[in-house]
Amino acid sequence: MSEVILELKNLKKYFPLPGGQSVKAVDGVSLKLFKGETLGLVGESGCGKSTIAYTVVGMYGATEGEIIYKGTNLAQKGYKRNLQQKGEIQIVFQDPGSSLNSRRNVGKSLELPLKIHTKLNKQERQDRIDELLELVGLPVDFKKRMPRNIGGGERQLVSVARALGSNPEFIILDEPTSALDVSVQAKVISTLIHLQEKLGLSYLFITHDLSLMRNVATRVAILYLGRLCELAPTAEFFHRPLHPYTQMLLSSIPVATDEEEKVKPAQIISEGEIPSPVNVPSGCTFHTRCRDCMDICKVEVPVMIEIEPSHYVCCHKFKEGEPIAAEVE
Numbered sequence: 001m002s003e004v005i006l007e008l009k010n011l012k013k014y015f016p017l018p019g020g021q022s023v024k025a026v027d028g029v030s031l032k033l034f035k036g037e038t039l040g041l042v043g044e045s046g047c048g049k050s051t052i053a054y055t056v057v058g059m060y061g062a063t064e065g066e067i068i069y070k071g072t073n074l075a076q077k078g079y080k081r082n083l084q085q086k087g088e089i090q091i092v093f094q095d096p097g098s099s100l101n102s103r104r105n106v107g108k109s110l111e112l113p114l115k116i117h118t119k120l121n122k123q124e125r126q127d128r129i130d131e132l133l134e135l136v137g138l139p140v141d142f143k144k145r146m147p148r149n150i151g152g153g154e155r156q157l158v159s160v161a162r163a164l165g166s167n168p169e170f171i172i173l174d175e176p177t178s179a180l181d182v183s184v185q186a187k188v189i190s191t192l193i194h195l196q197e198k199l200g201l202s203y204l205f206i207t208h209d210l211s212l213m214r215n216v217a218t219r220v221a222i223l224y225l226g227r228l229c230e231l232a233p234t235a236e237f238f239h240r241p242l243h244p245y246t247q248m249l250l251s252s253i254p255v256a257t258d259e260e261e262k263v264k265p266a267q268i269i270s271e272g273e274i275p276s277p278v279n280v281p282s283g284c285t286f287h288t289r290c291r292d293c294m295d296i297c298k299v300e301v302p303v304m305i306e307i308e309p310s311h312y313v314c315c316h317k318f319k320e321g322e323p324i325a326a327e328v329e
């Protein structure tokens with residue numbers, strides 16, 4: 001695999017509550033993101049995936065842990081990111097309607113990051129705006145349009161163009177298509193893939209839609225109650241899911257081909273509700289819903305181990321160096 005562009009080490013983000021308790025939104029996440037890849041970060045609502053995004057871009061301060069970008073720990077206490085670091089790590093939000101200023105036309109929205117992050121003069125900024133619109137497949141006369149007068153997919157493409165204004169190396173895509181009609185989702189996804197190939201971008205793609213990751217992600221990571229359960233290259237992930245939670249998620253998604261149907265886990269009915277992140281279960285946080293729960297799972301937190309090259313799983317069913325049980329083959 002290529003160069004590491006970003007590394008999270010034991011990242012934690014707790015939100016304190018009155019009375020001394022806290023919401024453990026992110027609770028010890030470690031992962032690496034490689035240059036040019038798309039890492040799909042998948043989980044149910046409230047699992048902490050967007051909190052990871054907001055902490056990485058600096059909207060939230062980390063409670064503990066490190067965010068290593070080009071050798072610098074961006075999460076160290078009191079550290080202020082410089083303009084270059086802010087420009088190189090960008091985010092595209094789920095709802096393009098609320099992330100674009102409704103009183104500014106598209107051109108003005110695209111010009112703002114150019115004023116902040118570049119030394120371009122007025123004419124050069126206009127030329128760059130045209131270039132950005134062309135990059136995302138929109139006509140240049142879009143710059144005169146107001147956000148309310150363009151469609152949801154087009155608004156999201158404008159958001160992508162705006163993120164590109166500061167020449168980022170790494171973009172976090174926070175559910176970029178989930179607020180869009182199915183008919184325009186494909187256009188946004190294919191534009192993102194095209195941009196990645198053309199500009200060498202790296203993506204952290206946050207979604208609850210596991211099936212979307214099959215054709216988009218280089219690797220897939222599964223998050224549950226603020227902790228990673230499993231991380232693997234996409235083909236391996238869909239061919240041989242190991243963690244009981246991953247198997248539960250995969251068992252409920254539709255498949256398109258007979259080949260996929262053969263390797264899809266049998267339907268697993270979800271047991272119980274997701275526990276509150278204020279009172280996370282002891283031991284393995286998934287033990288209250290896991291059909292394979294053992295005594296050890298209730299008391300001992302499992303650790304992430306590499307079970308196959310680049311395939312990591314966090315579950316007491318698996319021990320480093322031991323062959324994987326036949327039932328999950």
Ligand code: SF4
Binds near residue numbers: 243288
């Ligand atoms: Fe289930 Fe135990 Fe594995 Fe957790 S550690 S997923 S409870 S088998």
